[in-house]
Amino acid sequence: MQIYIGSDHGGYEMKGSLKEHLVAGGHDVTDLGCFSMDSVDYPDIAREVCEKVSENPGARGVLVCGTGIGMQIAANKIPGIRATVATDEHMAEMSRRHNDANVVTLGGRTCEIEMAKKIVDKFMTTDFENEERHVRRVGKIG
Numbered sequence: 631m632q633i634y635i636g637s638d639h640g641g642y643e644m645k646g647s648l649k650e651h652l653v654a655g656g657h658d659v660t661d662l663g664c665f666s667m668d669s670v671d672y673p674d675i676a677r678e679v680c681e682k683v684s685e686n687p688g689a690r691g692v693l694v695c696g697t698g699i700g701m702q703i704a705a706n707k708i709p710g711i712r713a714t715v716a717t718d719e720h721m722a723e724m725s726r727r728h729n730d731a732n733v734v735t736l737g738g739r740t741c742e743i744e745m746a747k748k749i750v751d752k753f754m755t756t757d758f759e760n761e762e763r764h765v766r767r768v769g770k771i772g
């Protein structure tokens with residue numbers, strides 16, 4: 631799967647670990663920054679990643695900040711993006727099955743790395759349930 635990944639300084643270390651994990655899992659991962667622990671503004675990174683996901687149907691995004699919250703809010707402002715913060719595998723699974731989420735956001739300061747790996751794995755391997763009620767509801771989001 632084509633995956634675009636990004637973080638601010640609060641998610642920089644987790645992004646590096648998740649990138650390695652996803653590449654080892656056979657995914658095609660593009661890292662759009664940040665590239666050091668220097669402070670950056672999470673909406674700038676969210677925009678970079680989400681524009682790529684939006685332009686490439688079937689691609690998914692992974693965004694990491696301190697809590698995952700700022701990245702989620704910023705990501706959902708980009709047309710075509712359905713982003714969810716996930717703190718466990720169930721959230722990741724349901725965001726795919728019912729909401730057809732295409733971006734997952736995580737908290738580098740609030741989530742253990744082993745849990746974060748399980749979350750992204752579940753997010754990448756779970757299909758949208760393509761049933762009429764879910765298609766209708768997602769369609770109403772715009």
Ligand code: RB5
Nearest residue numbers: 640695696697699700701
């Ligand atoms: C940066 O300190 C922090 O505010 C940011 O990473 C994020 O948690 C915002 O939601």
